[in-house]
Amino acid sequence: MSELPKLFSKIDELKPVFIDRLSKAVAIPSVSAEPERRPKVVEMANYLSEELKKLGTIVEFRHMGKQDGFEDLQLPPIVLGKLGNDPAKKNILIYGHYDVQPAALEDGWATEPFELVEKDDVLYGRGSTDDKGPVIGWINTLQAYQEAGIDIPVNLIFCFEGMEEYGSDGLDELIEIEKDKWFKDTDAVCISDNYWLGTTHPALTYGLRxxxxxxxxxxxxxxxxxxxxxxxxxxxxxxxxxxxxxxxxxxxxxxxxxxxxxxxAPVTEEEDALYEKIHFSVEELQNALGSKTNLFDDKKRTLMGRWRxxxxxxxxxxxxxxxxxxxxxxxxxxxxxxxxxxxxxxxxxxxxxxxxxxxxxxxxxxxxxxxxxxxxxxxxNWWLSSPNHPNYVAAAKATKEVWNVEPDYTREGGSIPVALSFEKALNKNVLLLPMGRGDDGAHSINEKLNVPNYIQGSKTLGAYLFYVAAEL
Amino acid sequence: MSELPKLFSKIDELKPVFIDRLSKAVAIPSVSAEPERRPKVVEMANYLSEELKKLGTIVEFRHMGKQDGFEDLQLPPIVLGKLGNDPAKKNILIYGHYDVQPAALEDGWATEPFELVEKDDVLYGRGSTDDKGPVIGWINTLQAYQEAGIDIPVNLIFCFEGMEEYGSDGLDELIEIEKDKWFKDTDAVCISDNYWLGTTHPALTYGLRxxxxxxxxxxxxxxxxxxxxxxxxxxxxxxxxxxxxxxxxxxxxxxxxxxxxxxxAPVTEEEDALYEKIHFSVEELQNALGSKTNLFDDKKRTLMGRWRxxxxxxxxxxxxxxxxxxxxxxxxxxxxxxxxxxxxxxxxxxxxxxxxxxxxxxxxxxxxxxxxxxxxxxxxNWWLSSPNHPNYVAAAKATKEVWNVEPDYTREGGSIPVALSFEKALNKNVLLLPMGRGDDGAHSINEKLNVPNYIQGSKTLGAYLFYVAAEL
Ligand SMILES: [Zn+2]
Ligand SMILES: [Zn+2]
Ligand SMILES: [Zn+2]
Ligand SMILES: [Zn+2]
Missing domain, CATH: 3.30.70.360 (Alpha-Beta Plaits)
Structure with a gap:
C-alpha cells in the first residue's frame, strides 16, 4: 500500500493538467440526441482514443451500423481499449460514455454549457459529471500511475460508448459479440456513471430498480x-x-x-439495519423536489420507497x-x-x-x-449486486483510503441497463463507483462536478485498481 | 297566401342564378381563424354588401377595432343592413355569418374546398351550409320577391358578422351599442345557422345547451x-x-x-310526448359516431341526453x-x-x-x-325559447307550405351564443330556422349543402317572411 501516497501526490501535482483535459472534452458538444451534432460525437470518440493511446492503450473502434429510425445516420463508434496484458494480473473492465445530454444557454444556464467554467471550486459544464468527468478520471489516474513510475496492478479493458443518453443503441449487440472476444478475460466490471446519494458522503451502489x-x-x-x-x-x-x-x-x-x-422480497433484519448508517435526510429530498410534497417523513421509509x-x-x-x-x-x-x-x-x-x-x-x-x-x-429488469463481493470490498477500501470514511451502500431508483447487460453476458461482478454528488444536475441546466470530487475521485479510481488487484 | 306560388316558381326559375351566387361566395376563402386570410374575410364582406345593395338595402359597416391577442390585426366589419322602412310593417332582424372554418385539400377533401362543386344534386364547398348558403338564401328569396313583383311583407334588418368561427369577437359589444339604434325597431329575430336533426325532416330549433x-x-x-x-x-x-x-x-x-x-327542470308530460314524433333514430347517431358506442338504445333517452x-x-x-x-x-x-x-x-x-x-x-x-x-x-348559458310563439308558428306554417310536413321541434346540444345575446339585449323572440341537414359536415371535410335544401330552403325563408308578417 506504500505506493498510494506517491500516486495521490502525483494526482495533486497534475490537477491543472486534469482540469485542462476535462475542459477539452466538455468543449466538444457530443450530444447523441441531436443528429446534426453526430460529427461532434465522433470527434469526442477520436479525442478519447488519442488520450488513451498516449497511455499506451491499444484502441479499436466498433461501428454498429445506422441509427434506428434514420435513413442515413451512422451510430458513433464504440471505443474499445486494452492497457496491459500481463497474464499474472487481473483484468478489470471499465465502462463509461462519452456522449452528453442536450444543452443550450437559453435553457437557463448561468454559463456557456460547452465551456468548462471553474468557480468556487466547482466545475460547471455539460458532461462534467455525466459522464466525461469519470471517463477522463480513469485517464487521469493511469497517467499519474505512469508518471509516478508505479506499475499498474491490473490489466484494463475499456468500453466507452457514445449513445448512452439516447438509448445505448448498438451496445447490447456489441456486448454479445465481444463477450468471448475483447471482453473475454474480464474478472470484474467497474462503472462510474451514477452519483452519491447526497452531497457529503461517498457511496458504492449495488442495486438498481x-x-x-x-x-x-x-x-x-x-x-x-x-x-x-x-x-x-x-x-x-x-x-x-x-x-x-x-x-x-x-x-x-x-x-x-x-x-x-x-x-x-421481504426486508431482512440485516437490510433493515443498513438504513440507519446512511447519510441522507428527508430535507435533502425536499431540496431536490423543491417542495415539501415528500410521501414519507422518515429517512428509512423514504430510502426504501426510492430503491427497494x-x-x-x-x-x-x-x-x-x-x-x-x-x-x-x-x-x-x-x-x-x-x-x-x-x-x-x-x-x-x-x-x-x-x-x-x-x-x-x-x-x-x-x-x-x-x-x-x-x-x-x-x-x-432490476439489478442487485452483492456489496460483500471482493470487487466492492476493494472499492470500500479505496474510498476509506481517500475520503477517510466508510462509503454509504446505496441503491438507485432509476435504471442503468448496461450494469445488467455486462453482468448477464460476462457473469462477473459489476461495481457502480460514483464520482459526483447527488446535486450535480446530470440532466439539468448548470450541470457541475465539484473539484474535490474530480480530484479525490480520480484518486479513488486509482486506489480501487490497487485494492481490486489484491482482493480478487 | 296566393302570392307564395308565384314566389316559389320565381325561385325555381332563378335556381342557376342562386347557385352562381353561392359559387362566388364560396370562392372567397373568408377564414376568420387565419390572420393571413383576413383580407379575404373583408372581401367577402364587400361581396355581401354589394349583393345587399342590389336589392336596395342600405348597408353600413361597423368596425370593432383590433383582434384580441394580435398587435395589428383589424377585425372584419360587421355588415348591417336595412331593407324597407314601412312603419306599418313588422321588423325582422336577420343574423348570419360570412366567415368560414379553415379548409385545405390535403385535409382529405374530395374536391377543392373553396370551389363550389355540384354533384348528384349536392353542393360541396367550405361554407356551403355554414353559413354562406343560408346568408345567400336570404338574398335569393328577396331577389325573387322583387322580380316576381311581390311586396316584401316586412322590413328587414340585417346583421352579418365575419368572426363567428373564431369566437364572435366584437359582436356582443356591437349588439349592446346598436340595440337602441340599428336594431331598435326589431319585432322578432331569425337565425339560420344550425341544422336539421337528421337528413330527411325539416326542423325548428327552440333550445340550446x-x-x-x-x-x-x-x-x-x-x-x-x-x-x-x-x-x-x-x-x-x-x-x-x-x-x-x-x-x-x-x-x-x-x-x-x-x-x-x-x-x-323535470320532464313534463307535455315534453315527454314531444319525442315520439321526432324524426330521428339511434342508427343515425351510430352513423355519426362511426361506432356503436352510444350510451342509450332508445330514441327518447338519446334525444334527452343530447339536449335536455x-x-x-x-x-x-x-x-x-x-x-x-x-x-x-x-x-x-x-x-x-x-x-x-x-x-x-x-x-x-x-x-x-x-x-x-x-x-x-x-x-x-x-x-x-x-x-x-x-x-x-x-x-x-343555456337558451330556451317557446315553440308556441308567433315567430315559431310562422316558421312552422312556412315549413308546411314548402315541405308539406310538420317540422320537428328540436333543441341543440351545442351552443349558439348569439341567440342568447339577441334575446337578452332586445327582449324579443329568437327563432332558429335551419336550412341544411344533420350530415352536412359544417366543420369537417367535404362540407356540403343539398340542392333541395338550398332551393326549398330559400323558399322557406321567403314563406317565413310572409307568415311572420301575419302572425306577429
Ligand atoms: Zn451517464
Ligand atoms: Zn446521463
Ligand atoms: Zn355557423
Ligand atoms: Zn360554424
Whole structure:
C-alpha cells in the first residue's frame, strides 16, 4: 500500500493538467440526441482514443451500423481499449460514455454549457459529471500511475460508448459479440456513471430498480367528437381511462394492483439495519423536489420507497386535449401511459400478467361499450449486486483510503441497463463507483462536478485498481 | 297566401342564378381563424354588401377595432343592413355569418374546398351550409320577391358578422351599442345557422345547451421529476388528478357532482310526448359516431341526453406527457380540463359552487400534500325559447307550405351564443330556422349543402317572411 501516497501526490501535482483535459472534452458538444451534432460525437470518440493511446492503450473502434429510425445516420463508434496484458494480473473492465445530454444557454444556464467554467471550486459544464468527468478520471489516474513510475496492478479493458443518453443503441449487440472476444478475460466490471446519494458522503451502489412501461388504449367513436353535439349520448373513452387510472395507485403511493407487492422480497433484519448508517435526510429530498410534497417523513421509509419498493407513476395521455386553453373536444381514442419501477423479486412476465389481467377486470366492471386494451410497451429488469463481493470490498477500501470514511451502500431508483447487460453476458461482478454528488444536475441546466470530487475521485479510481488487484 | 306560388316558381326559375351566387361566395376563402386570410374575410364582406345593395338595402359597416391577442390585426366589419322602412310593417332582424372554418385539400377533401362543386344534386364547398348558403338564401328569396313583383311583407334588418368561427369577437359589444339604434325597431329575430336533426325532416330549433368549462390544477414539486429517482418518495400530482377526475362522471354518463341534477327542470308530460314524433333514430347517431358506442338504445333517452340533460366531458390534461412513445416523467403540475353542458334550470353560479366545493372536498379526502385548485375558465348559458310563439308558428306554417310536413321541434346540444345575446339585449323572440341537414359536415371535410335544401330552403325563408308578417 506504500505506493498510494506517491500516486495521490502525483494526482495533486497534475490537477491543472486534469482540469485542462476535462475542459477539452466538455468543449466538444457530443450530444447523441441531436443528429446534426453526430460529427461532434465522433470527434469526442477520436479525442478519447488519442488520450488513451498516449497511455499506451491499444484502441479499436466498433461501428454498429445506422441509427434506428434514420435513413442515413451512422451510430458513433464504440471505443474499445486494452492497457496491459500481463497474464499474472487481473483484468478489470471499465465502462463509461462519452456522449452528453442536450444543452443550450437559453435553457437557463448561468454559463456557456460547452465551456468548462471553474468557480468556487466547482466545475460547471455539460458532461462534467455525466459522464466525461469519470471517463477522463480513469485517464487521469493511469497517467499519474505512469508518471509516478508505479506499475499498474491490473490489466484494463475499456468500453466507452457514445449513445448512452439516447438509448445505448448498438451496445447490447456489441456486448454479445465481444463477450468471448475483447471482453473475454474480464474478472470484474467497474462503472462510474451514477452519483452519491447526497452531497457529503461517498457511496458504492449495488442495486438498481427496473422499469416496466404500460399503455392503456381506450377507443370509441371513429373520430373526435364535439361535446355539445355528442356529450350525453356517446360513451367517452377519456371517462373510462380516468376510472382505470384511478384504480392503479392511491395518492399515498400504494400500488392497488393485486399480486405486485406479493412479489417484493421481504426486508431482512440485516437490510433493515443498513438504513440507519446512511447519510441522507428527508430535507435533502425536499431540496431536490423543491417542495415539501415528500410521501414519507422518515429517512428509512423514504430510502426504501426510492430503491427497494416498487412505485407506479402515471405519465400522461396521448390523444386527448393537452395544450393551454379550453377546447371542448371528446377525444375518440386515448392512450394512457404509466410505468412501474420494479425491484427484487418481481418477475417481469408475471408483473405484465398481473397488470393486464387487473386492467381487463376493472374495464369489465365499467361496463363500457368502448374498447379497452392494456399492453406493456417495454421493460428492463432490476439489478442487485452483492456489496460483500471482493470487487466492492476493494472499492470500500479505496474510498476509506481517500475520503477517510466508510462509503454509504446505496441503491438507485432509476435504471442503468448496461450494469445488467455486462453482468448477464460476462457473469462477473459489476461495481457502480460514483464520482459526483447527488446535486450535480446530470440532466439539468448548470450541470457541475465539484473539484474535490474530480480530484479525490480520480484518486479513488486509482486506489480501487490497487485494492481490486489484491482482493480478487 | 296566393302570392307564395308565384314566389316559389320565381325561385325555381332563378335556381342557376342562386347557385352562381353561392359559387362566388364560396370562392372567397373568408377564414376568420387565419390572420393571413383576413383580407379575404373583408372581401367577402364587400361581396355581401354589394349583393345587399342590389336589392336596395342600405348597408353600413361597423368596425370593432383590433383582434384580441394580435398587435395589428383589424377585425372584419360587421355588415348591417336595412331593407324597407314601412312603419306599418313588422321588423325582422336577420343574423348570419360570412366567415368560414379553415379548409385545405390535403385535409382529405374530395374536391377543392373553396370551389363550389355540384354533384348528384349536392353542393360541396367550405361554407356551403355554414353559413354562406343560408346568408345567400336570404338574398335569393328577396331577389325573387322583387322580380316576381311581390311586396316584401316586412322590413328587414340585417346583421352579418365575419368572426363567428373564431369566437364572435366584437359582436356582443356591437349588439349592446346598436340595440337602441340599428336594431331598435326589431319585432322578432331569425337565425339560420344550425341544422336539421337528421337528413330527411325539416326542423325548428327552440333550445340550446350552455357550457361551463372547468380546470383542476394539481401542483407539487418545483419541476418535472424522473420517476426512477423520485417514484415512491414524492406525492405525484397526476395521481391526485386522475382520482379527482374519476369522481366526476361514471362510464354511463351519470354526473357524480351532488346538486347538479337537482337543478335540472323535470320532464313534463307535455315534453315527454314531444319525442315520439321526432324524426330521428339511434342508427343515425351510430352513423355519426362511426361506432356503436352510444350510451342509450332508445330514441327518447338519446334525444334527452343530447339536449335536455347536462353532460360532463373530460377533455384532457395540460402539463403531462402527451405524445407517442414512453417517457418516464413525473409531471410537476397538471391542469385537468373538463366541461359541463348545461340545461334549464341550471344556474351558472350555483353550478360553479357545486363543482368547486365538491372537488375541494374530494381533494381533502385524498389527503395529499400536493395543492389542488379548481376553477371555472369560462361559461355560457343555456337558451330556451317557446315553440308556441308567433315567430315559431310562422316558421312552422312556412315549413308546411314548402315541405308539406310538420317540422320537428328540436333543441341543440351545442351552443349558439348569439341567440342568447339577441334575446337578452332586445327582449324579443329568437327563432332558429335551419336550412341544411344533420350530415352536412359544417366543420369537417367535404362540407356540403343539398340542392333541395338550398332551393326549398330559400323558399322557406321567403314563406317565413310572409307568415311572420301575419302572425306577429
Ligand atoms: Zn451517464
Ligand atoms: Zn446521463
Ligand atoms: Zn355557423
Ligand atoms: Zn360554424
Amino acid at each position: 427496473g422499469v416496466s412501461y404500460y399503455q392503456i388504449t381506450v377507443s370509441g367513436p371513429g373520430a373526435d367528437l364535439h361535446s355539445g353535439v355528442f356529450g350525453g349520448t356517446a360513451a367517452e373513452p377519456m371517462t373510462d381511462l380516468v376510472h382505470l387510472f384511478s384504480k392503479l395507485v392511491t395518492s399515498d403511493g400504494t400500488i392497488q394492483i393485486p399480486g405486485v407487492m406479493d412479489m417484493v 419498493y416498487p412505485s407506479l407513476s402515471i405519465h400522461g395521455v396521448e390523444g386527448a386535449f393537452s395544450t393551454t386553453g379550453a377546447k371542448t373536444v371528446i377525444p375518440a381514442k386515448v392512450k394512457g401511459k404509466f410505468s412501474i419501477r420494479t425491484v427484487p423479486n418481481i418477475e417481469m412476465d408475471q408483473l405484465d400478467r398481473c397488470v393486464i389481467d387487473y386492467i381487463d377486470q376493472e374495464a369489465k366492471k365499467l361496463n363500457t361499450k368502448n374498447t379497452v386494451k392494456a399492453e406493456c410497451l417495454h421493460a428492463g | 350552455g357550457v361551463s368549462y372547468y380546470q383542476i390544477t394539481v401542483s407539487g414539486p418545483g419541476a418535472d421529476l424522473h420517476s426512477g429517482v423520485f417514484g415512491g418518495t414524492a406525492a405525484e400530482p397526476m395521481t391526485d388528478l386522475v382520482h379527482l377526475f374519476s369522481k366526476l362522471v361514471t362510464s354511463d354518463g351519470t354526473i357524480q357532482i351532488p346538486g347538479v341534477m337537482d337543478m335540472v 340533460y347536462p353532460s360532463l366531458s373530460i377533455h384532457g390534461v395540460e402539463g403531462a406527457f402527451s405524445t407517442t412513445g414512453a417517457k418516464t416523467v413525473i409531471p410537476a403540475k397538471v391542469k385537468g380540463k373538463f366541461s359541463i353542458r348545461t340545461v334549464p334550470n341550471i344556474e351558472m353560479d350555483q353550478l360553479d359552487r357545486c363543482v368547486i366545493d365538491y372537488i375541494d372536498q374530494e381533494a381533502k379526502k385524498l389527503n395529499t400534500k400536493n395543492t389542488v385548485k379548481a376553477e371555472c375558465l369560462h361559461a355560457g
